Amino acid sequence: MINVTIYNEYLHEVESEEIAAVYPDGIHNCIAAFLGKNEDMKVKTVTLSTVEELTDELLNNTDVLLWWGHMAHHKVPDEISERVYNRVMCGMGFIALHSAHFSKPFRRLMGTTCSLCWREGDRERLWNIMPSHPIAQGIGNYVEIPAEEMYGERFDIPAPDELVFMGWFKGGEVFRSGCTWYRGLGKVFYFQPGHESNPTYHIPEIQRIITNAVRWAAPLYTLPQIDCPHVESPEANM
Ligand code: ZN
16 A cells, blocks of 8 residues: 655635646646546645644655645745655655655755746646556657646756656647656656646646556555664674
């Protein structure tokens, strides 16, 4: 069983009727609904108003944490971001969605600004450039996203360990839209599609990619905490 926790700040859907029409129960519940259909996943959601629930206890019992945030990154307490970072070091998977490129835990994990350029009201063709990757299974050569926000380079990230998807936008820009990194014992996936006013998370292929990413990021090995032990030589008793 993969224990999945989804954090969504859940402000756009409350403040805008147009966005509430796309995600009536919030982005977190949309993602929870399609992930929850998998018998190997148990899903919990947390929003900014309940962010204090992201305790060590919950994170210790989370295999993969998904993160969607945009306008209130600064309202997530630093100690919670640090807690997430430490848990990833110990093996927890972390999936940063769309505007979570600027979230505190993602920037902490990357060590760079994670800046990019953007423009609303574009169209995207998401190219599958690593079809052998677990996250790309069941996905064809590309996924058409009829309406999506353009995210463009330069995306200020460290070179990804694996580049699985490359986005092309009708305005001409390209973007490293699906990237993985290995951080400590944890696996990190950044996935660009998912602007709040577009129905991207309702697209079956996008749901498939996120489902695949959860299974990929689920840890095979974890530590209870980061340690730095003094050890005797294994030759000592030879
Ligand atoms: Zn956006």
